[in-house]
Amino acid sequence: MAYDFQVTVDCADPHTLADWWAETLGWEVEPSDESFIKEMIAKGMATEADTTTHRGVLVWRIGAAIRHPEALPSGRPRRVLFQVVPEPKTVKTRIHLDVWVGSERAEEEHERLLARGATLLHRGRQGPLSWITMADPEGNEFCLS
Structure with missing residues (x-):
């Protein structure tokens, strides 16, 4: 079930x-x-x-x-x-949201979220997949891909 x-x-x-x-x-x-x-x-x-x-x-x-x-x-x-x-919040979050926007929109969304108070933490890549790890205004991590 x-x-x-x-x-x-x-x-x-x-x-x-x-x-x-x-x-x-x-x-x-x-x-x-x-x-x-x-x-x-x-x-x-x-x-x-x-x-x-x-x-x-x-x-x-x-x-x-x-x-x-x-x-x-x-x-x-x-x-x-x-x-x-x-x-x-004091340490890395052990669970986070992955926000799927599509690779063609990831940079645009990244810029939009930075302007709204998010912060860039790092960029990642595994094979053909890439993502942008960010934090919301309270520091909660999420990935944008």
Whole structure:
């Protein structure tokens, strides 16, 4: 049996990083359900300290998610969750995203992402395959190929 899954990224500022990745991938940030958040606070299941405002919208403080515009055949979204962790990133990430843009667009995308706050880490090649290893604005590694 095959399983659906989401990728979760630890970070300091999940809403800003979700915005960055949604624009990078052409995905969408999952909308916040402000009425649900307010209901959870009213019922005592959350406090206002569990929330923040991002771009004028009430959101959960600890996380934000992005999703692909099209669902999987199961109906579940292709999803990346960004969640707050207290410690900063200090070592190489043991798992990363490979963003496939095509060899004819890799340099153009590399330049576009540098202008948006990504950093170049190194370039790699194995036989006919090449990639550009970069880091997002919080230092999370990803490869562009």
